[in-house]
Structures are given as C-alpha cells and as structure tokens.
Amino acid sequence: MKAGSAEKDGSVFALLPSVDDLLRSEIGRALIESVGQKRLTELSRVVIDDLRQDLKDGDKSNGRSKSSLLDEACTLLDKRWSETKTLGLRRVINATGVIVHTNLGRSPLSNEARNALVEASGYCTVEYDLATGERGHRGARVKTMLRKLTGAEDALVVNNCAAAAYLVLTAFAAGREVVISRGELVEIGGEFRVPDVLARSGATLKEVGTTNRTKLADYEDAIRDNTSMILKVHPSNYRIVGFTKSPSLAELADLARRKHVLIYEDAGSGAVSDLSTIGLGDEPVIGRSIEEGADVVTFSGDKLLGGPQAGIIVGRSTIIEKLRKDPLYRALRVSKLIYAALEATLESHLRGTAGNEIPVLRMAGVGESQIEARSSEFVKKINNPNIEVDVMKGNSAIGGGSAPLVHPETFLVAIKHRDISTSELEARLRSGSPPVITRIFDDKVLIDLRTVSDAEEPQLADALGKL
16 A cells, blocks of 8 residues: 555554664664663653654644654654753753852862762761771761861751751750741741741741841740740841841840750851851851850851752750750761762861862852953854854852842853844753853843853853854
8 A cells, every 4th residue: 555545544553663663773773772772662652652643633644654754753762862861960051140059059069079979989988987997977077077167066967958957946946935036037948938847846936026126125025934945047048128126146145045045046058267258248157156155056068168968057065966866867867978078178168278179169259350351251262153242241149048138240241143032042052962051131141151160161162153
C-alpha cells in the first residue's frame, strides 16, 4: 500500500517508527551511552506516543511518510532529553548583579571550599581521631574555629538557619512563653514565618510593643513565671524606618539576667567580622552579640559568611550541650561535605583573607570604577553586529535577605538585538550552555559583571556573539 493510501484509510499509524527504530537511529546511538538503555527506551516510547496523539488530533498526516515520521521522532527525542537535563542542577552564569541570589544557590563557594568538598567526597575523618585511632567528634574543628571567630563558649551546626531556630525553641521553649516584639514577627523568605516556627516548636508567642516601637518596659511587663526566653529577630530583608524604637541587645540581655530567662538572637545572615567597609555595617556581628550578653545566637552558614547552606548556633556551653544531646539534633545535623566546605570557609575568615577568597565578600567590595573599567573592556570582546551594546550606570543588590537597604553602585552592559525582542533575547541566553541569567529593564537585557567571575567572561562573550 502506498503512503498516500495509508493516510486516507487511517493506517498512517502503521508508519510510526518503533522503539527499536529510534534506538538504532543516529540520535539514538549518540545518546545511548549518556542516557542509558532503559531510560532511552522510556523516552522513545513517550516520543512515539506524542506523535501518535499528534496524528489523532486532526488532519496532520498529509505528506508524512515512514521516513519523515522517523525524522520527527528523532528531533523530538533529542528535544526531550535536552529538556530532561535542564530539570536538574546546572551551573549558570549569574549576570544579574544579585550577589546572594537565593534562586541560584545563594553564596558561591570559594576555591578553597570547593577543593575541600572534593577532598572529603571519599573516605575522610568525619568521626575519626587520627591521634588516638578511635572514634572522634563530628564537627570538632568547626566548633573550635567558630569559638575563635565569635568568642562563644561552644558551637553547633545544623542544616539551615530555620532548623537552628526550631531546635533552640523546641529544646528551651516548648510549652512555655517566648517574648518577642511585634516589629520582629517577619516572613523572611520562602514563606518562612517566625510565628509559624514558634508555634511548631510548641512555644507560646507573647507579642509586645507595636510594629514600629517597642520599649524595654514592654518586654519586662510581659515576662511571667512561664516565660522561657526573650527572642530578638534580625528583620533580614524587612526594614521599618522613620518613627521607630527598640531596645538594644545589651539592654535585653540585662533584663533577661534579672528575670532569669534566656536571651536568644536569631541574627539571620549575620557576620563574623565588621563588614561596614563594604557597606554592610547594618548586619549583626556575631561576636558583638555574644559580648552584649546573648545566651545563644543563630545565623546562616551561607549568605554573608560565604560558605555552604547551614544553620550555625553559638552560645553558652550549657545551652549548646543541651542542644547537642537533643534527639532532634541528629535529624538536623549536617554531612561531611558541609563540614568540609564550612571548615575551609571559616579558615579564610580566621587568617584574614576572606575579603579576597570568599566570592560574596569580594564581589560586594568591588568599587564602581572597577566595574566601569571592566564593563568597557568586556564590550570590546563582543563580536556580534546584530546587537547594540551600551554601558550605563545602575545598582547591584546584596540579596538573600541580607542588607536590603544596600544597593552598590555599578555599571551595566545593556543589550538590544536588532532582529529579536528583548524577552526572546533573555530567553536565548537563559537556554544556552551554560545558561546566562540576566535581568530586563527599559526594554534592554542588562548584564552586571559584578557577579560574573573573570573565568566566566569568555563564555559570556561567546554566548553574546552567537545571538
């Protein structure tokens, strides 16, 4: 029977390629090693089903033959596999100028931390003491380093800052009251709400003051026999400005001592050194919080510390030891890889080289004139007559809930394409290899080199040259 006849009597479905046809095709043979026989077979079945449905959905069979349907199936198979790969984690070039970009993995690790990850990926001394040949303590070196950096008596690490807050509240405030200012009942991001964590831990929330003004007397009047602690929360990416008032941590610590309750600070991003020289002086310095009398402080291991995602708890030894023995801690503790990256990150802070070695601090510290010079040089490397390029003033962002009022001045590479829309231009960059993540403003694609490493510049220039 001729192909035309098959189309007319509905037997065009018999012309669909088989799974074996696809596996033996050029694209099938090219993909088999990287995809695997079983998965490629499954993808082939999906592709054939899609083609079958396409033929059912209307008069689309005209001009189609066995060979043309096989070609369509091969194209679809290649597309399906490409789409599948984009669903997993992929390295991207962050050209947005947002330094701690939550959607792109927050803080990029230093070279030292990356090397430490590789070193620890095999067998390592996560719980082994080389000196004695016996079982060691998980995170012992990190604990020592955090004590030196913050002045705290002890330290503990869990898998994120929300987990750190949950552990502290569960261990010390379940069934009791926690006093907190209404101005600090914030939602920080990813629908992480302080009141929800308090409720989940079994603690009872005792709100004091108003949204913009809370006095020391408000805290004092709220403390009862069933009060467990005073909680001070750094508002992270939320600020109230103008007619505001709140007691200092030192004042709250003094009140807590007099009333025999704990004083706990959730410092959010936090910082282990004064970052005011790079415009981040509004972030709590953890050592300062310890000096001012906080019993326990929690903060993030990524963000401004510049390490892996982790929740760090520092404070008085009796408190940390109780947390360490709590059954919940085992469910929240981190892996050897987190400890390895965290050790390397803390080492940079201890030796005073963090500003150069840790990417978030290095990027935050780059001056406007340096970005302008780099942008002007970069423009010369773009070889594409189809795009219009300009360098304009703008602002970067710290991101990740850190320093919301800080917007470092920068220079942006602004791009328009002569033949395609700005949205299509952004989409093409985003779907490249590696993907380039940009932002759009005033009908232009904007590239901020503050968050692009020197090593990534040639790849970025190449991606722009192919548009």
